[in-house]
Amino acid sequence: MFALVTEKAYQQHRPHFDALDREGHGLRWLRLSDGGQLHGPADACPEVAWLSSDLFFGGILDRFFEIAEGAPDFRWLQSAAAGVDLDGYQRLMDRGARICNAHLTAIPIAEFVLRAVLDEFQAAGRWRVAQAEGRWEHHNFREVWRSRWLVIGLGAIGAETAHRARAFEAHVTGVRRHPAGDEPVDEMISPAEIPNALPDTDVVVLAAPATPETENLVDDGFLSAMKPGSVLVNIARGKLVDDEALLRALDGDRLAAAILDVFNAEPLDPAHPYWTHPKVVLTPHSSGGGIGRWDRGAELFCDNLRRLLAGEPLVNEVTSMQLPADLPFVTGKKRQ
Structure with missing residues (x-):
């Protein structure tokens, strides 16, 4: 059996x-x-492949999918990503290949969230500026202790953050x-109850997948309800x-800050107002870089x-018809 991997991962x-x-x-490794x-051998065709993390940054992702899709007996792909929203995944599944995320x-990502919120709550930027200017300047700051968090989406990322x-x-x-009943939270609410929870929430974390139901979840109504x-x-x-x-x-004066690691269009346009807005903390889709x-x-x-070789069930296998279990379906949101 030939297995496709990147040289770097190998x-x-x-x-x-x-x-x-x-x-x-x-x-045998390709x-x-x-x-x-x-x-590898000139006529070799992979049956299995590992789409490792380096492929998302090396510029050869399309080439990787091209090789896998061109192999007549290709049957399984292990991805390093949680999302399976790239067209290449669907094309492989349409051919009968099995996909694991x-x-x-x-x-x-959970560590990133805590670091970013602590940085905002503690106004740590003020200490950095004071240090650069040689000023001994004290300031008080907010504590995470007894703050109230709303984590929307309790898959792996949401659960680790909670x-x-x-x-x-x-x-x-x-x-x-x-809910499965074992979520690491103090309480669970239904998606329909989100508007009622927002006025008492100090930190709202979006950890849900992008679907027609969650598109523009955070709109004017959502934001006006926030604390x-x-x-x-x-x-x-x-x-x-x-x-x-x-x-x-x-x-306005409602939100203290927006910590944004993901955007509608990436890379973010250099002219986008997020870059210079004083209440935006912006990172280039890098929160998962551990x-x-x-x-x-x-x-x-x-x-x-x-x-796979032993004929046993695979970990994290997905199908083209599967929707994530942590998808928040918000009442009133319609499919586009």
């Missing part, structure tokens, strides 16, 4: 691949270089269509936010490959 995680080879599965060249970035916020003794309310001085954090998808509505809200995700991804790929 070299970085060589011990994992060597372990698979020693187990005698008969695997390695895709940074320049898009495929190293991953939640490798939940830990760094868990960490509660470690700071924040009160966390979660939103999920179908004065509250903070909005979006680490989900830009489509959840009506940009014009958010800018109007930020120009380096621990690389090892977690290699371990998941190898574990699932063993499962």
Whole structure:
């Protein structure tokens, strides 16, 4: 069996691949270089592949999908991403290939959220400016302790964020269509109850997938219901936010800040007002950049490959008809 991986991932995680080879599965590795060249027998076609994290930044993602789609016996793809909204995934599924996603970035994204909220609450920028200017200047700041958080979407990312916020003794309310009963929150509400929760919430975290039901979830009505001085954090998808509505809200005196890692169009236009707005903290879709995700991804790929070869159930398998369990369907939002 031929397995497609990037040269970078193969070299970085060589011990994992060597372990698979020693187990005698008969695997042969096709390695895709940074320049898009495929190293292996000229007539080799992969049956399985690992879409590792480096592919999202190296400029050869289309080439990777082209190779997988061109293989007549291709049957399984392990992705390093949680979302499966790229066209390449659907094309492979339409051909009968199995797809598994991953939640490798939940830990760094949750850490990013806590760091960003602490930075905002503590007005840490004032200390940095004072240090640069050589001024010894004291200021008071807000505490996360006993603040109230609303986490919309309690998949892997939302759950990790809630868990960490509660470690700071924040009160966390979660939103999920179908609660499992073991969510790491203080209380659960239904999506229809979101408007009632907003006036008492200090931090709103968007962690839901982008779907027709969540598009422009954060609109004028949503923002006008938020608590004065509250903070909005979006680490989900830009489509959840009506940009014009958010800018109007930020120009007023209701919101303290918007922490935005994702946007409707990426890269963000250099002329976009988010870049210079005094209440916007902007990062380039980088909240998931924790380096621990690389090892977690290699371990998941190898574990699932063993499962595939043994005919066992796969971890995180998705289908073209599957909707995420943490999709908040907000009453009144219509499909476009």
